[in-house]
Amino acid sequence: MKLPIVFAHGNGFPAHTYRMLFEVWRAHGHAVHVIERFGHDARYPVTPGWPRLMQQHLDVVQNLALPDGAVWIGHSLGGVISLANACREPALPRALILLDAPVLRGWRAGLVQGARWLGLSERLGPGAIARRRRRQWDSHDAAHAHFAAKALFARWHPQVLRDYIQHGLELDPTRGSGSVRLAFDPDIEAQIYNTLPAHLGALLRRHPLRTLAWLLAGRDSQEMRQCGWGHSRAVFGDRLIAVEGDHLFPMQHPQATAQRVLELLAQASATPAP
Numbered sequence: 001m002k003l004p005i006v007f008a009h010g011n012g013f014p015a016h017t018y019r020m021l022f023e024v025w026r027a028h029g030h031a032v033h034v035i036e037r038f039g040h041d042a043r044y045p046v047t048p049g050w051p052r053l054m055q056q057h058l059d060v061v062q063n064l065a066l067p068d069g070a071v072w073i074g075h076s077l078g079g080v081i082s083l084a085n086a087c088r089e090p091a092l093p094r095a096l097i098l099l100d101a102p103v104l105r106g107w108r109a110g111l112v113q114g115a116r117w118l119g120l121s122e123r124l125g126p127g128a129i130a131r132r133r134r135r136q137w138d139s140h141d142a143a144h145a146h147f148a149a150k151a152l153f154a155r156w157h158p159q160v161l162r163d164y165i166q167h168g169l170e171l172d173p174t175r176g177s178g179s180v181r182l183a184f185d186p187d188i189e190a191q192i193y194n195t196l197p198a199h200l201g202a203l204l205r206r207h208p209l210r211t212l213a214w215l216l217a218g219r220d221s222q223e224m225r226q227c228g229w230g231h232s233r234a235v236f237g238d239r240l241i242a243v244e245g246d247h248l249f250p251m252q253h254p255q256a257t258a259q260r261v262l263e264l265l266a267q268a269s270a271t272p273a274p
Contacts, residue, residue, distance in 0.1 A: 001269050002029035003094055004070040006061055008078025009035070010248075012130065012189045016167035018075070018250060020159055024258035030265065033070070035060055038077065039188040046191040049199055050081065053192075057081050061092055069094035071268055073261065075250055076101055076223070077192060079215075084200065087207040095268035096213035097261055100247050102227035103200055103235050127193035133186045139178050140165055156251040164251075204235060212271055214239040214264050216257070220246040 005025060009015045015034035016022075022032045035057060039046045044056035057078075061070070072093045074082035079101020086093050137143040144165045147153040153161055172181040215236045217224045224232065224247070233240050243260065245252045 001068070002031075003068070003265060003269050004031040004033065004064075004066055005265075006057075006064070006070045006072050006093075007032055007034045008057055008072070008074035008082050009038070010076035010078060011038075011192045012184050012186075013075075013164065013251075014167050014184055017160065017164045018254075019163045019167070020157070020254040021250060021258045021261070024255070025262065025265075028262055033060070033064055035078075037184055038081070039192055040185065046188060046195055048195045049197040050084075050192070050195060053077075054081050054085055058085055058089065058092075061085075069273065071095045071097060071265060073097045073099070074101055075099040076247065080197065080200070083209070083213075084197065084203060086211045086213070087203050087209055090207075090210040093211050094273060095264075095271070096209075096211050097264050097268075098213070098215045099250050099257070100218050100221050100223060101215065102217070102221075102224045102229075103204070103232045127190040130186045130190040130193060133182070133189075135186055136172055136175065136179065136181045137169075138176070140169060140180055143169055143180055152248070155246075156248070157254050160251045160254055201231075209235060212268060214241060216241050216243050216249075216260060218243060218245040218247055218249040221249075223247045 007015060007018065007022070009018065015036045022034070025032055038044070038053045038056060041056060044052040046053065064070070069092065072082040072086065072095075074080070076099070079098035082093070082096055083098060083101060083103070086096050134146065137146060144161070147161060147165070168183055169180040170183040172179040213236060215232055217229075217232065217240060219242045243249055244256065250257045
């Protein structure tokens, strides 16, 4: 049986940035359902701890009404949302495959909460960087040249960068013909960073993960180091698997990522439903 997939993207990257992964999975018979952009639907605004974003994910899953469930796959933001929802609603997912979605708990979660109380999240860290991000270009070609020159994007597979340019930009009605802007609003991206859930530890204590689950983590992921590999290992055990790359390894190594996920999908299919 080829289990369907519900995919949740990372912060700032509309779902079809990951098109190369989807094509591989679909070629092997897996239906892929996506949430294109978290935080951009007025029904699901960004609030502290992301409860509305988690509800957006649950609503999509429940509206699909898949009789045998689905494998939830999530990168970063999408992985954390998938994990939290699987803890609360263990009967919904058939399995979880998280892509560099470290478990933030313990004193590190306390630091995040403290920074929020002190207002430091607004001025420091990735949220502040997101707000300063360039948003507009005269053309898709100009945007591609801009991103290709940056070290972060230079490590991406060239086709993933092209998919990001195609799906991560939209026509800008405020400027001249052909002008484009980021489709994922940097202000919303910043709000997501600044409202990171600090309650995962408490959630996991109240509702321990019962779903078959793996975490693929980049060996060079700064996010995994910051959150602590040990906290994720306590949740996933030997299903915490280190892979080549950093936090954005799905963009850097899309083919290897897609194939590794296929192996896990096969294991999930062979495991009886709970």
